[in-house]
Amino acid sequence: MFLLPFASYLIAEHIGVSGILAAVAAGMTITRSGVMRRAPLAMRLRANSTWAMLEFVFNGMVFLLLGLQLPGILESSLAAAEADPNVETWMLFTDIVLIYAALMLVRFGWLWTMKKFSLRFFEEETDGVRQLDVA
Incomplete structure (x- = not known):
């Protein structure tokens, strides 16, 4: 199983498609198959x-x-x-700073949204005590 992503990469590159995508797909398939859970x-x-x-x-x-x-x-x-x-050289540095700030804002927004989402849908309050349901 360890060599499956490598083999899929080589086969995909040989037939002319993306080897990286094939390796990622093979890794995801191994994960979803549950082979390791039965090991x-x-x-x-x-x-x-x-x-x-x-x-x-x-x-x-x-x-x-x-x-x-x-x-x-x-x-x-x-x-x-x-x-x-x-x-202008200063324009390049300004663009870099603006892009970096935008990425940080997007990251913060994403994490904040996911925290709110997880609190809303995955936790229940029972008598004022938080309880996490794991199924």
């Missing part, structure tokens, strides 16, 4: 710790690659801004 406890514990370690390593690799790409992106953006007389 022995020792296997589930090993799988969970392995996935946690791989997730940590891959997240670290993504941030490392992003950090390696960032100086080149910044350098080429500044060079393009200096070459174009219609673009």
Whole structure:
């Protein structure tokens, strides 16, 4: 089961479709199939710790690659801004700050909405005591 997303990636790339989407779909299929719920406890514990370690390593690799790409992106953006007389460097930085602020507002709004949604639909009050129903 561990190799299924990799195999689906290779097969999808071979036939000319998106390998990334195929790997994601394979991972979601494994999760939805419930195969791991029927596995022995020792296997589930090993799988969970392995996935946690791989997730940590891959997240670290993504941030490392992003950090390696960032100086080149910044350098080429500044060079393009200096070459174009219609673009001011301060406009680029202003755009970055505005986009960042908009993303933070969207994130805050989403989290606030989801908190209100979860409180409204997943909790019941019983004699002034909150109770979470888990089915």
